Amino acid sequence: MxxxxxxxxxxxxxxxxxxxxxxxxxxxxxxxxxxxxxxxIGVGALVMKEGKVLLVRRAQEPGKGFWTNPGGYIEQLEPIQETIKREVYEETGIVAEATRIVALRDQPRGIHNVYLAFAMTYASGDPKADGVEVDEAGFFSLEEMETMQVATLTRWLVDIALSNNGNGLHADHNPIVPLNGQGLFRI
Incomplete structure (x- = not known):
């Protein structure tokens, strides 16, 4: 545009x-x-439960029929950690908390897209597709994903989720100087 x-x-x-x-x-x-x-700015969730990763099957384009991690786009006045919680809940009914940013994709194009992937801690709920954006949702093992049509970016992110080395950017809730209204992340 x-x-x-x-x-x-x-x-x-x-x-x-x-x-x-x-x-x-x-x-x-x-x-x-x-x-x-x-x-x-897009966000994606890597929610783990019992060694499995939460995935959704896209019911709309782009990517209709592909399995992806839940996610979406930030709203103008919404803190990014709230965006990812909202998107996971809207698409799957799962309640999860963002713990750290574990990956970033930079995609320069007509509308330059930056995508942040968050590791998230599962809190509650059973996966249930919203029936609009996604038509199926569940926790899947790497072995189960071998027979699924998993999107390429999601395959990369699943590798990150399963390697779970604890690295990444964590939210800085107590910065050394007051920076109210800003989302701050650090190693």
């Missing part, structure tokens, strides 16, 4: 050079708006 009009005043955007990068900026007098690009 390409921006053609100013989000502040509605005037046409014109291409200008900012530090060697072409950007769209407002041509309206005195507005000053710069469109920095199109971005999306």
């Amino acid at each position: 390409e921006a053609n009009f100013c989000l502040k005043c509605g005037s046409a955007l014109a291409e200008i050079d900012i530090d060697g990068t072409p950007r769209k900026a407002c041509a309206g007098e005195g507005c000053g708006f710069i469109h920095w690009g199109n971005y999306s």
Whole structure:
């Protein structure tokens, strides 16, 4: 998707050079708006229970029919840890808590996508598909996944989940300086 009009005043955007990068900026007098690009942030869950990983089968495109880890996109004003909890619950009925970020995928394209995978601690619930985004959900072993149509990114993430070496970025709930309203993660 390409921006053609100013989000502040509605005037046409014109291409200008900012530090060697072409950007769209407002041509309206005195507005000053710069469109920095199109971005999306996705999250994925790696929920383990008894040595098995929670997977869902996609009922919609993209990836209809493939098994993936639960996930979705953050909402504008939603903390990322709440996003992943919500997405897991909405898709599967499972309650889980995010413990750390264990993987990041950077996918530059028309809408630049950054995807963060969270290790999560299972709390409660039995997997039940939402019937809209996913049509099946369950905990599966690596052996069971061998006969399933598992998406390639999910295969990579399952390897990370099963290696479970404890590394990753953990939420910093007590930073050395107050940074209210910011999600902070550290090793």
